[in-house]
Amino acid sequence: MGYYDDEDNHTESKPESDNPSRQQRESRLRGGWFLSGFIGAIVGMVCLLIFAPILSDLGVFPYQVTGSQNSNTTGSATFNRQVNVDVTSxxxxxxxxxxxxxxxxxxxxxxxxxxxxxxxxxxxxxxxxxxxxxxxxxxxxxxxxxxxxxxxxxxxxxxxxxxxxxxxxxxxxxxxxxxxAKNVKTVAEFGNSSKLKRGEPAIAIGNPLGFSGSVTEGIISSTNRTIQVDSNNASIEAQVLQTDAAINPGNSGGALVNIGGQVIGINSSKIASTGSSTDESVEGIGFAIPINVAKPIINELETNRKIERPMLGISIVDLSMVPSEEASQLEIPSKIKTGLVVTDVQRSSPAAGSGLEAGDVITEINGYKIKSYIDFSTYMYTKLHAGQNVTIKYYRMGKEHTTKLTLGSKTFS
CATH class of the missing domain: 2.40.10.10 (Trypsin-like serine proteases)
Structure with a gap:
């Protein structure tokens, strides 16, 4: 009982209860693998924590790892990892x-x-x-x-x-x-503001509110904006760059820079405030003097210490601002819609020498048809120069006249 004879081999067979089943053997094998893997993982983690800072210093990792071990009251260890990213753009x-x-x-x-x-x-x-x-x-x-x-x-x-x-x-x-010059190490490079495009990056650098070396970034919002600027009883439409890079008090005179690190404009918070036609605060609108506009003025100030601009020697008012009853007394032709009304002529001025009088309506200068007071001032201060001979067309009591004169000079300091 319990034994049998194999006719071929005549081997003895142990009782069935003493021979482990296949399922039991596989279960024991899996348990061994799990224990070995778990121990291997623990050893690997410990090695990584120990050698990671060394490998980082050798440049193996794309980031820097520093390990520090702090002991607490329970004797456990805490490891801190510091990741430093070097951003260059x-x-x-x-x-x-x-x-x-x-x-x-x-x-x-x-x-x-x-x-x-x-x-x-x-x-x-x-x-x-x-x-x-x-x-x-x-x-x-x-x-x-x-x-x-x-x-x-x-x-x-x-x-x-x-x-x-x-x-x-x-x-x-x-x-x-x-x-x-002894402590100056770096000189800025001027760019070309005429080559700018809307949407290209713009960087403002300055001292807003006294915070030295502050940097704000934005884009060029407009390359050919015009803003009315008033100074010493003169008004012009000045060409400016518009940007959404923040320009605040203290930024004035600082650099507006392109992506190549070239100065493309000179920031001006004064122009920014002049350009705001409402009392409401605005965001994302800053202005800078284009460097191409500024360069000839900079050179003139450095060399001659002043800018001499042309002068007629008259006080004028825009024809569109004259009340209709007074305008009718000027007896100008109905076809004349724009011009400048002379209200006063300074003694010994170029205008006085040319015969211009109060009440005359100037419509052209050197063939340029005057559209408004601002338009005239902008043309004269940007296209004409002191000492230049010009021809002026005007109306007096309904009749057209022409006179010639040599422009005088005036400084804005």
Missing amino acids: SVTDAVDKVSPAVVAVINLQKANFFDNKYTESGIGSGIIYKKDNQYAYVVTNNHVVSGAEKVEVRLSDELKTSATVLGKDSLYDLAVLRIP
Whole structure:
């Protein structure tokens, strides 16, 4: 019982209860694999935590890993991983390139007549655009240094130096300063504002609210915007760049930069406030003087310390602003819809020498038909120059006349 004879091999067979089943053998085998795998995983994790910082330092990982072990009251270990990402882009390259040339411009004034101490009256920004063996030259906004009894420039490394105001132009809100060259290491590169496209990146760098070296980024919103600017009883439509990069008080005179790190405009918060036709606050609208417009003015201020602009020597009012009853007394032809009414002629002025009188209605200058007062001023200050001979067409008591004169000069400082 319990044994049988194999006719061929005559082997003995153990009782069935003593021979493990196949299912039991597989269960034991799986248990062994799991235990081995679990132990291997624990060993691997410990090795990774120990050797990860070493491998990171050797550049094996694309990030840096630093391990630190802190013991708590229960004796357990906590490992912290620090990941440092080195971000470099076209924007960061552009900022690195031009930032050392963007400075703070400090307007200093005396607190009172008897006190010889100067106090900070205002702060703006400026751009170092030129350097020679002795001096470096800074362009900023005229309103930044307006009324200053002393001007200081703070370089990007926080060093301060006294500055000399070489020249100012209130019409285009520009000024040129001169500082010692010894501590100046970087000079900004001017770009070409006529090549700009709407939507391309724009970076504003300056000192808004006194925060040195602040950077804001946006795009060029418009390349050919015109804003009415008033100065010294003159008004013009100034061409400006519009951007949504934030431009705030203190940014004035700072750089508007393209993606190549070239200066394409000079920021002006004054123009921004002038361009706002409502009392409501706006966002995403900033203005800068195109560098192509600014360059000839900068060169003139650096060389001659002033801008001489043409002058007629008359006071005028836009014909469209004259009440209809008064306009009828001028007896101008009905076909004449636009022009400038002369209200006063200065003594010994070019206009006085040409025979112009109060009540005359000027319709053309050098063949350019006048559309409005702003249009006339813009044309004269941007297309004509002092000392130039011009021809003026005007109406007096219904009759057309022509006269010639040599334009005088006027400065806006």
